[in-house]
Amino acid sequence: MAHFSPAQIITVLVENVGTGELWTDLGVTAQEVLMGFVIGALGGSLLGLLLWYSRFVADLSAPFITAIGSIPVLAVAPMMIIWFGTGLVSKVVIVAFSCVIVSLTNAYRGAQKVDTDLLDLMRSFGSSKTQAFTKAIVPGAMSWVIAGLKLNVGFAIIGAVVGEFISSSAGVGHMIVTGSSSFAMNQVLAGVVVVMAMVLVFGLLIDLLERVLLRWDRR
Secondary structure, three states, X not given: OOOOOHHHHHHHHHHHHHHOHHHHHHHHHHHHHHHHHHHHHHHHHHHHHHHHHOHHHHHHHHHHHHHHHOOOHHHHHHXXXXXXXXXXXXXXXXXXXHHHHHHHHHHHHHHHOOOHHHHHHHHHOOOOHHHHHHHHXXXXXXXXXXXXXXXXXXXXXXXXXXXXXXXXXXXXXXXXXXXXXXXXXXXXXXXXXXXXXXXXXXXXXXXXXXXXXXHHHHO
16 A cells, blocks of 8 residues: 655655746646636626626526536536547636636625615615616625635636546646656655645635725625
């Protein structure tokens, strides 16, 4: 039975830093995560908020949203690779797919939770629906949007790694697959540690974004 220790994992990480492979893998995966996160999580949040405009469209699309959200990313990742190739675009699409439904549903629920008395008051003063959206719905749903972004940090990184598992020449997922194929378990565990570190860093960035938005909201 193979034995692993933190020292062995650290040795692998130090060696990869020395050769530059770790920075290359990190850069590739981080680019995929950032681009897919912006498209999927932020785009999904915007779509969820916009569904507030039409309850009919929201109710009509709800079953399709639920159905799409139930599809595992492992099931669609091979199709994305076939459709969009083995490069950056396919990984970005996989990450976006992993994020969009959670952000969409969270943002829409947040929009529905906005105080109806406030909306009635704005209507009584002649506010348009667009004014109600920008002045009440968006600020009121912001905590739900941020919660969706936090949930999607892990989904985004998992999506990128899954895409790299299937087809890639670089990235943290590629690092793990390469270690698995050669039974280098220390490299596999080193890749897992890198994934965990990425989740923590991206989570801290979302926390920073939350503080900025809340400070702006108070003003």
